[in-house]
Amino acid sequence: MNYVRSLRAATVKAIEGLMASGALPPDLVLDAVAIDMPRDPSHGDVATNAALVLAKGARKPPRELAGIIAQALRSLDGVVAAEVAGPGFINLRFDDRFWHERLHEAVAAGAGYGTADVGAGTKVNVEYVSANPTGPLHVGHARGAVVGDVLANMLAAVGNAVTREYYINDAGAQIDQLARALHWRYREAAGETPGPMPEGLYPGEYMVPVAHSLHARDGGAWLGRPEADWLGPLGDYAIAAMMDLIRDDLAVLGIHQDVFSSERAGVARGGVDAALVALDAKGLIYQGVLEPPKGSKPDDWEPREQTLFRSTGFGDDVDRPIRKSDGSWTYFAGDIVYHLDKLNRGFDVLIDVWGADHGGYVKRMQAAVKALSDGRVPLDIKLCQLVNLLDNGQPVRMSKRAGTFVTLRDVVDAVGKDVVRFVMLTRRNDMHLDFDLTKVREQSKDNPVFYVQYAHARCCSVLRNAVETMPDLVIDHGAAPLDRLVDAGEIALIRMLASWPRTLEGAAESHEPHRLAYFLGELAAAFHGHWNRGGDIPSLRFLVAEDRGLTQARLALVAGVRAVIAAGLGIFGVAPVEQLR
RNA sequence: GCACCCGUAGCUCAGUUGGAUAGAGCGCUGCCCUCCGAAGGCAGAGGUCACACGUUCGAGUCGUGUCGGGUGCGCCA
Incomplete structure (x- = not known):
């Protein structure tokens, strides 16, 4: 039970009583009346700004109005004092019995204390982690994972119907590289010596067991054949293996998401066409040529006509391409498909948790959701800043190229899931966070x-x-x-x-x-x-x-x-x- | 060049959606165990809320501009 909320209701009711009795004009708008808790205890247990925000409409000086309202508030249950202070605040003080009742509520509710139904069953989708399925999760992912998970917990606790979701970026060139890395490891597993691994593949050791299990299943079936034969099937195999890996990592952190949405599946079932039709029907799709970016102009820039989404109509800075020059879809197109899918599933509120390096995509994504939902569904995007991993004050060196980055699992093994989860929440999500492996174990x-x-x-x-x-x-x-x-x-x-x-x-x-x-x-x-x-x-x-x-x-x-x-x-x-x- | 995020005590950061005299931890100074866990607590010192205008009863909070740091900027995901 949120007593501040019920107290505000009682205050509004009291003022309405004054309006009905003629003590105050009948047309006051009470929306701005607020109850807050002063930091200075001498200002009472709670304070209301009612007289300050209503003075103009009531055509009375704030302090005089405050006196009238304060008199009415003195009869509220538990109120022992209602004093006019400062420019026209009304400070309320409660008797001990009021607080004893609050304690009684807390004890009766136990660990469920604070849960509420103010969400009224609002359907909220929280999408978080959504790491590319090309390897295990590292520490950087842990922050977004915890922020998203706890956000979902909070929303559920106050009565929202929450879906926890993961978007799998299983399309695009990176998956081909993943498939090639698997094939290289697979040849190794089959007893060949494939030579040095080409640049751009995923060199991490974690592909070794995947290759062995593939070899155990299929034997030498993929040896000595052209890439075109195995690229697709091995890509599928690798994605499935990587998602198993990632799900295990998340489980170690205590995270279990409800829905895993595949980019590839969305595109395959014709999602892009559907999204395009929806946007085109609103006149938001056109062929056009973009201006080059002003400062850092790419060397190989040349004007090209492409399919564009008119995101500038929804707060974006430039219109955004949804199709590459070779005819395939951009990443943004896939994301539009995915968010349209979320809208079609009937969510009232969308929340995405992203890394701060994706900040440049916020406006276009919000523009797309605004366009597709006709402004009805808000999309809040939480950007998580980097985590600086330290050990006793010294930065932990990581090299993604050499595959020597610290995995989420390493950190959980070192300090435990509970510590990781708590520490990730000790800073606002858009602030840098120092995570010192030594300090968080200190008692x-x-x-x-x-x-x-x-x-x-x-x-x-x-x-x-x-x-x-x-x-x-x-x-x-x-x-x-x-x-x-x-x-x-x-x-x-x-x-x-x-x-x-x-x-x-x-x-x-x-x-x-x-x-x-x-x-x-x-x-x-x-x-x-x-x-x-x-x-x-x-x-x-x-x-x-x-x-x-x-x-x-x-x-x-x-x-x-x-x-x-x-x-x-x-x-x-x-x-x-x-x-x- | 443009967009987004950040700028609060020596350091790391909160600031109750615009409220009254701006807070905490670390560090510094001085204290508190015959006592339910001192693995803790109390007190003190420390501020031009980056800067300048503006909005109003009231601005760390909202708007515009400037400065400084970070992130990103068509055919990467």
Whole structure:
């Protein structure tokens, strides 16, 4: 339950009451009325800008209007103070009972706390990873993989119907090169000595077992035959093998996507024609000649007439070619087909997670979706910046050419899936991220994963201790006398727990999973702080042997903290730790 | 040349969709274990939010321009 949301509804209702009674003009538009949580605690538990945004329409000075509205808000349930402050804010303060109810909700909901139905079943498609099927995933892919997966988790948690999807770029010249690499390894597997591998093929060792399994299946059937005979079949074989590899890599990260869409299959079933017809019907396809790019003009530039999509009508900078000069389709054409397919499957919202190096394609893709959906379906594209892999502060050298890049699997093997997932979310997705293999394994507050896990483990520790030291204590968090929680630190902790549903909704709506990482860090800090207060002031400790009711109430608070941390980590796909080693 | 992303404390970064006196971690200084896990906590110092105009009750946040860094720019995917 998002109490800020319900409080806004109550505020709007109160103002409407004033409008109906004639205290305020009847035609005020309340859309801009907002409830937010001031950073300065002296400004109350929540504040509303209602008087500021309505002053003009009400033809009253903001502070005078604020006084009228504040009077009405004082009768809301749980409100003990409504003060006019600053230019016309109304600061609301709640009684402890209000917060005790919030804690009760959190404890009752457990690790499911914060889930909501505000998504109302909106069909959302999240496409992520979509790495070319030419080799195992490397660290760079891990970021997009985690961002996409957690984005999907968040959206699902607030009530959207989410499909997790992977787009397989299994067409084009790269697949021919993959097939040639497989054939070269296959000759090796068959006992031939094929000589040095030609430039441009995929030299990685990972093709060796694929070649062996091919040889085991087909024997020497593909030896000594012209390329045209085997290029297609071996390409198919290699793609299937690479996708198995990639699916395994993703599984290691805890990722299981629902749909794997093939570029080649889309084109083969006539998707390009369908897309072309759809766009042509809107008058968006024409034959034309593009201007050369101004700054870095390619040496071999010559004007050519090509089939173009009028993307400039939808916010793009130039119209984009969808057909190459040799008559085959561009990559963009395949992507149009794919996104039209997503639209045809009835999604209300599309989200693509891409690497930042694809930023130049955002506008044209959004233009295409806008054109194909007549502006009805938004396409949000999340660009993920590079991950700098470090080891104890030193960059880890990687050479893709030599095939010595660090794979996703290497990193997961080194630090574990949970650490990889969490760390990938500790920066906004469009910021560079340093990933230090040494630092993320440290057990100190420098390590955000550890810090949050430590808070969770401490919660578990207290609950374990309660059972041990007070064996006859009845532990039923739902029935605990929460009115015993009156300490300012306790109430502050509850206030933070209560803001979790709002944080989750906000992060989901804005497609920003990193916000949850920061929230968890702040909650952990608040808990550690409160914990240590018990060191200075023994009466604030969670376990008070001579006061069972107080202990029960505080255990409920601990259970609430544990629930929210577990809920957040659950959305991250990270297992909460109950005990540190 | 054009487009997109970024510019906030010495460093690495948040900033609740435009709110009040801009925050956290690291680093620095000084403190806190007879005590539920000190693997932690408290306090202090540290700022022209790159710069300049503009929009309004109010701008780190929105608009325009400038500077600086990154990414990309027809027949690669």
